[in-house]
Amino acid sequence: MFVARSIKTDHKDLIHDVAYDFYGTRMATCSSDQTVRIWEIESSTGNWHCTASWKAHSGSVWKVTWANPEFGQVISTCSFDRTAAVWEEVVGEGGGGDRGSATHWVKRTTLVDSRTSVTDVKFAPKYLGLILATCSADGFVRIYEAPDVMNLTQWSLQHEISVKVSCSCIAWNPTYPRHYAPMIAVGSDDTTLDTPKVMIYELNENLRRWTKIESLQDITEPVNDLAFAPNLGRSHHMLGIATKDLKIIALEPLKEQEDNMTGSTKLNSRTVAQCTDHNSTVWRVAWNVTGTILASSGDDGCVRLWKGNYLGNWKCISTMRGDGTHAVIEAAPASTGSFGANPANPSGGPTSSRYLKLAAAASQTKDVVWH
């Protein structure tokens, strides 16, 4: 169950992305009006306020992403203007429209290597350092690093991966590195029929470059979004993919199957859920912080929440309209459930009786999420 609050964004055009910071107490939005806005929640009232707004690019801003807070208050944006930028919040007299504020955002660098629109940008998991990945319509994934985290003006292009198809989205695998090499999933919105649209790349420590370790053959429709689930104890990775429907793919690293020459991991991919409830194209996917619930949004204007049980069966547990109101609640909410009943005193006497009559509930035969 959720409580909804509306925010008037004052963006002059479509919002293309919204991103929470690590703690969920700040948000960034970006828009076709070429601006980025930062929002912060007031803990006492729960109201969100815009704390910064600036023109970030000379074209539509497609995506915004936050760095881990241990690197400071840092975001990155990408745009139709073929660039990505890194911004840092600093203390001092405000620039732009925020004169007099204690902090303001400054551009630390502009990444200009792409020849086409930069369609997605994501910071790597913090254990890799301050690293940024971008993907572009020119079919390249570029990975940048800031070697000195105290100096965000210096970024170097570490890798340029040729994906060979127009890229629409990118996702880092957030899994802790002890067992797995760094991994990226790239989605393509290419319209060529029957070609895989999701590619998995891994950083090969021996070759010191990114190599493709898997192309998901089941995903042949254009991909709009994808996201790895946080892996808190699973033996496999979970990837949520927004395409013509919603797919959840389990990627299981095969043990002792590494390619002896290159040291690459072999993955066994399996579709654990194919959800067509949106009855339309799915645009966005996002996991909760523990990787147990996947949110999806579709062309039907609805947001759905999906939860899997320990047997790997996924069910829709909530459907919300784009305005945040519930459309259907698939599972009984915890606050009531089918066990809630109207109290009645069977003897017809005083209502201070200690027991409450169990009324018949109109129960529906449904499977529990976990069984």
Added chain:
Amino acid sequence: MEVETKSNYGKVILDYGPSGLVIASVNKDSNSTASVNKDSNSTELRVLHALHLADNPFIKHFMISSSEIFCKLQEEANKLFPNTVPQSTVASYSRKYRGILRELVASFEEARDSSSASLYYNLEFVWHFCEIMFISSNPELPVLPYYSEWIHLNFDDSKVVVSHLEDELSEMDSENAKKMWGVIFKLVFHGKTKEAASYLSHMNPTNSPVVEEQIASMSELMRKRPVYHPTLHSVTNYERAWSAWKEEVELRMSHRIFFGHEELLFICKIMLGDDAAFENAKDKIDSWYEYLGMTLTYKYPTARPGSLKGHAKLVIEEFGFHDPANMVPMERVLLEAMDYNIVSVLRDMQLHWNYPWFTLHFADLVYCNGRFSSLKDIELESSSVGLLRDEFILDHGTTLMQHATMWQVGVRYLESIPDRGGWPVIKECIQRKKALTDFDTHKIISVAERFGFSGEIHGICRERALMKLKQGQKQDALLWSIKAGDGPLTTHILDILLVDGTCDIEQSLLESLRNALPCADRLLFLTGFCDFRKMMDRKDLRGAVSQLCHLIKENLIPTRMADKIALNIQHFKDRNTTFEDWQVSTLMEFLHTRVNPSEVGDDMFQKLNSVLLCNRAEGIVKSLNSAKIKLVK
């Protein structure tokens, strides 16, 4: 050709954060073209904050209490491992859970939230029955004592009714007499014949001697009815006593002792297990499980738990429930419990109350006791109580971890999952806690330290240091960066501090710097400079000068600090103290090569220079004088 305007119309953009969802959606306008009116904001942003059961203060208190019971049980189980926790101990913990459930019901009743009171009342009702089947009762012994107690606890309104009739007991009108008989009948149905007997004395309003005698006889029979107790009686002896008692009831019936008294005859027939009387009793009974209790009490008093299901089926048919699908969910759970189908019980409880509190704690009790923990689901081989228990704990613990104030309760649950199964969730969630104060941060760090999450501690401390720096609290920032063990950040903060020029760092901080690992050159300077300041405070000029020269020789003084450091030279002016030649030379070289006269001011520069020259001159004079004295000698 690239197209800037993405087909975004109708898209819903979203993100999922620690506290909930944010959704950005476009308002669809059926009259619009594909291009958007750029002059108006056509996108709404909605933040959905996830509600939690624990947001309710009653439930929060309930959850904290249940976590305390849970933790104590885990401690007990760990102490006894590899043995299981004894049945009696597990039963006592189960009663504790029921106790707090009843407290919760009382709280909601007091707050007039009847819906919530009803929900938790029903949960306690089911829990109690499951406790009987899976924990308290012995499969080899009669189940009736437990079953009767369960029925009586939940369906006894005798005290309430009697309290309303208290003033009229001696002179009851027919309506009140009817109510009183209703109380007596209910007590008889529940097997509480002794309590029923105590009310019989009020049921002779006309003081008829015949009725008096009948009542006395019935009271005697009621009081003599043997009641089985597992620790006091053997089954054989009890059966013998019960048969004897039944014979006596039959005898009095055959002697027509209760002839003419409709109510007493009814009671007598009930006690004899007469089918016609049982049929009449249905009008006075609310549910089939109450009826089942009566059946067991007067027909099958030594029935074992395993035979309950068979008796229940017959009773249910008599009550007219021919299709189990028409039963309320809770009743299905009771039947599954009678089947000892623990996995189905847990499944249905979660189906109908989509929160794992019941399933988690009950599964844990069964798991600790060990008796049914190896049972698997009939259909799914891989289900077992142990596996389900861990899954429920993970679910409940994860939800609690994401609550603002209950996360420490979540930690307690998650650390009870075997093989550190809950640790990844703890690790992920605690670093997502936005600490507003240093106290909160220390709380989070202390939990992280307990689990050895050193990487996360580094991140938390580093982030705290950056936040303090942003707030202008440089010394606090320095403390946090040292705690993080972050050399580059520490250097960065020290540089900022040193740029301020005063080196005005608290003594206690400098002391802690001395004890910290020397992770930055700046630290070496500051600790050395701390010693210098101490010596100056003590007027130990020789020591101070020696220390300062050491800092200069080791090239530890940052360039930006040289001017400010040099100003200390003016305090070296003391006729009684002369310094070593090399010290004066060092200071002189420092003054002339590292200090910018325009920064300190020409006058001051000259003053500093003259202090050193004077000290050097006095030194020369002293040495000449001492040479002269030697010559004279």
